[in-house]
Amino acid sequence: AQRVTQPEKLLSVFKGAPVELKCNYSYSGSPELFWYVQYSRQRLQLLLRHISRESIKGFTADLNKGETSFHLKKPFAQEEDSAMYYCALSTPGNTPLVFGKGTRLSVIA
Template sequence: AQRVTQPEKLLSVFKGAPVELKCNYSYSGSPELFWYVQYSRQRLQLLLRHISRESIKGFTADLNKGETSFHLKKPFAQEEDSAMYYCALSGRAGTALIFGKGTTLSVSS
C-alpha cells in the first residue's frame, strides 16, 4: 500500500535551533518525493522535491531508499519557518500526490 507517515503532529523549536521533520513512506516502486509548505490559511506550495536536489529557504531533504525516508532538515530555524509541512509521494506521472498528515512547525524566539 502507498502511504506517507509523518510521525510528529507538532514540532516546537527555538529560533536558531536545528530542525528535522520526519517523513517515512511505503511504496513498492521508485516514487517521487515532495515537501509542501502551507503558511497560515494560505495555499500549499512546493518547498522542494528530491529529484531536483535543491535547497530552498535553507531546507534540504535526502531520500534514503534503504530506510524509505525523506526527512526535511534545516540547520538554523527562523520564526518565519513556522507553518504546516506536508510530505508527499507520487508513484506514477500524473497520479495524485499522496500526502502525510502534516507536521506543524512552531519556531519561537
C-alpha cells in the same frame, strides 16, 4: 497502497536551533517525494522535491531508499519557518499525490 507517515503532529523549536521534520513512506517502486508547506493564511505550496536536489529557504531533504525516508532538515530555524509541512509521494505516471498528515512547525523566538 502507497502511504506517507509523518510521526510528529507538532514540533516546537527555538530560533536558531536545527530542525528535522520526519517523513517515511511505503512504496515498492521508485517514488517521487515532495515537501509542501502552508504558511498561515496562505495556500499550500511546493517547498522542494527530491529530484531537484536543491535547498529552498535553507531546507534540504534527502531521499533514503534504504530507510524509505525523506526527512526535511534546516540547520538554523527562523521564526518565519513556522508553518504546516506536508510530505507527499507520487508514483510514476500521471498519478495523484499521496500526503502525510502534516507536521506543524512552531519556531519560538
